[in-house]
Amino acid sequence: MPSLKDLKNRIGSVKNTRKITKAMQMVAAAKLRRAQEAAEAARPYAERMTAVMSALAAGVGTGDGAPKLLAGNGRDQVHLLVVMTSERGLCGGFNSSIVKLARLRANELVAAGKTVKILTVGKKGREQLKRDWAQTFVGHVDMSDVKRVGYANAQGVARQVTAAFEAGEVDVVTIFYNRFQSVISQIPTMQQVIPAKFEAVSTSAQYDYEPSEEAILADLLPRGVATQIFTALLENGASEQGARMSAMDNATRNAGDMINKLTIVYNRSRQAAITKELIEIISGAEAL
Numbered sequence: 620m621p622s623l624k625d626l627k628n629r630i631g632s633v634k635n636t637r638k639i640t641k642a643m644q645m646v647a648a649a650k651l652r653r654a655q656e657a658a659e660a661a662r663p664y665a666e667r668m669t670a671v672m673s674a675l676a677a678g679v680g681t682g683d684g685a686p687k688l689l690a691g692n693g694r695d696q697v698h699l700l701v702v703m704t705s706e707r708g709l710c711g712g713f714n715s716s717i718v719k720l721a722r723l724r725a726n727e728l729v730a731a732g733k734t735v736k737i738l739t740v741g742k743k744g745r746e747q748l749k750r751d752w753a754q755t756f757v758g759h760v761d762m763s764d765v766k767r768v769g770y771a772n773a774q775g776v777a778r779q780v781t782a783a784f785e786a787g788e789v790d791v792v793t794i795f796y797n798r799f800q801s802v803i804s805q806i807p808t809m810q811q812v813i814p815a816k817f818e819a820v821s822t823s824a825q826y827d828y829e830p831s832e833e834a835i836l837a838d839l840l841p842r843g844v845a846t847q848i849f850t851a852l853l854e855n856g857a858s859e860q861g862a863r864m865s866a867m868d869n870a871t872r873n874a875g876d877m878i879n880k881l882t883i884v885y886n887r888s889r890q891a892a893i894t895k896e897l898i899e900i901i902s903g904a905e906a907l
Contacts (some may be wrong), residue, residue, distance in 0.1 A: 622765050623885065623888055623889055626881060626884060626885040626888065627885065628683075629881055630878060630881045634874075634878060636870075636874055637871055637874035637875060637878070640867045640870040640871045640874060641871050643709065643863070643865070643867045643900050644863075644864055644867035644868050646657040646865035647660075647767065647860045647863040647867060648803045648860075648864050650860045651802070651860035651861055653874050654853070654857040654859075655799065655857045655860075655861075657768075657853050657856070657857070658853040658854050658856065658857040661779065661849065661850050661853050664846070665846055665850040666846065668839070668843060668846055669817065669840075669843070671839070672815065672817060672836065672839050672840065672843050673817035674820065675832050675836045675839070676689055676815065676817050676836065677817075680819070685833065686817055686833065686836055686840055687784075687785070687814075688781070688784070688814060688837075688840040688841065688844070689733055689814055689815050689836065689840060690814060691791075691813075691814035692784070692790055694856060695733070695790055695791060696733060696734055697733070697734045697736065697785075697788065697789045697790045697791070698733055698734065698735055698736070698789065698791045698793065699736045699737075699738060699742065699757070699780060699783060699784075699789040699791070699792045699793070700721055700735060700736070700738070700793055700795065701736070701738045701776065701780060701792065701793065701794040701795065701848075702717060702718065702721045702723060702739050702740065702741075702744045702745075702795045703740040703741060703744070703794060703796040703851055703852065703855050703893060704717050704718065704740070704741035704742075704743045704744030704747075704855075705741050705743050705855070705859045706741050706742055706743065706762055707743070708743060709861045709863060709866060709867070710862040710863035710866055711863070711866035711869075712803060712862070712866060713797060713859055713862035713863070714741075714743040714744060714747065715747070716797065716805070716807045717795050717796060717807055718744050718748060719807070720795055720807040720808075720809055721737075721744075721795045721809075722747070722748070722751075722752075724793070724795075724809060725737070725752060725755075729882060734758075735752075735755050736757045736758070736789060737752055737755045737756050737757065738756075738757055738758045738776075738780065738810040739756065739758075739760070740759075740762060740776060740852075740899070741760075741762055742759075742763070745759055749794075756813055756851060757783075757886075758779065759774070760776055760779075761823070766779075768849075768853060768856055770845070770849050770852045772852060773845050773848040773849030773852055774845045774849075776790060776845075776848050777841065777845035778814070779850050780792045780813065780844070781813070781844060784813050788893070789813075789857075791811065791813065791814070792811070792812050792813035793809055793810065793811045793812070794809075794810050794812055794848060794851050795807070795808070795809055795810075796808055796851040796854055796855045796858075797855055797858035797859075797862075798854045799854050799857035799858045799861060801861070802861040802864055802865055803861070805858035805861060805862055808851075808854075810847065812843075812844050812847050812848070813844060815843060815844075
C-alpha cells in the first residue's frame with residue numbers, strides 16, 4: 620500500500636493536471652466560438668456556389684465540350700485521398716474518426732485493384748497513416764504555423780491537387796474531414812471534388828449565359844474545388860475545438876473523481892496510522 624507521502628504527492632499531481640485540462644477546456648471554448656461562426660458563415664456561400672455550378676453542369680453535361688474538371692479524364696484508376704486532420708492532439712477521437720474513414724476507403728480501392736495516393740493536411744493524420752500507408756504518401760501540407768485558416772490556405776491545396784489531375788498523375792480526388800454539427804457531434808465526411816459531382820437540380824427558370832455555359836463552368840470549377848477545400852478546413856477547425864473542449868471537460872471530471880478517491884484512501888490510511896500509534900501508546904502505558 621502506498622505511503623501517506625506518496626498519496627499526498629499523487630493527489631497534488633492530479634490537481635495540477637486538472638488545472639491544465641480546465642485551462643485547455645476554456646481556451647478551446649473561446650476558440651470554438653470563432654471557428655463555429657466562420658464555418659457557419661461559409662456554408663451559405665458554398666451551398667449557393669454548388670447550386671450555380673450544378674445548374675450549369677446540368678446544361679453542359681459530360682460530353683466532349685465539358686470542362687475536364689467536370690467530365691474527368693476518362694479513367695478511374697488512380698485515386699488521391701486528401702486527409703485533413705489537426706496539427707495537435709488532445710481532442711478525443713477527432714483525428715481517429717477521419718483516419719478510420721480514409722483507411723476504409725483506401726482498403727476498398729486497393730481491393731478493387733485501384734492505385735491509392737495520399738496527401739495529408741495536418742500531422743496527426745500523417746502520423747496515424749504512415750505505419751500502413753507511408754508508401755502511398757505523395758505530399759504533406761503543414762498547417763502548424765497557421766493561426767487562422769484563410770482562403771489562401773485552401774487555394775494552395777486546391778492548386779496542388781488540380782495540378783496533379785491536369786498532369787494525369789491522378790484520376791479522382793477525394794477529401795476527408797469532420798463536418799461540425801455540435802460540440803459533442805462531428806460527422807466524418809468523404810467528398811469527391813475532382814471530377815466534380817453534383818446532385819440533380821430541377822428549375823423552371825431559363826437563363827442565357829454570356830459567355831457560354833462551358834466557359835463559365837470552366838472558370839468556376841477551379842474556384843469550386845478551392846471553396847470545397849476551404850469549407851472543409853473551416854468545418855475541421857470548428858470540429859477540432861469542439862472535440863477538444865469535450866475531451867478536456869471529460870478529463871477534468873475524471874481528474875476530480877480520481878482526487879476524491881485518492882483523498883478517501885489518504886484519509887483512511889492516515890486514520891489507520893493514527894489509530895495504530897494510539898494503540899501502541901496505550902499498550903505501552905498499560906505495560907508500565
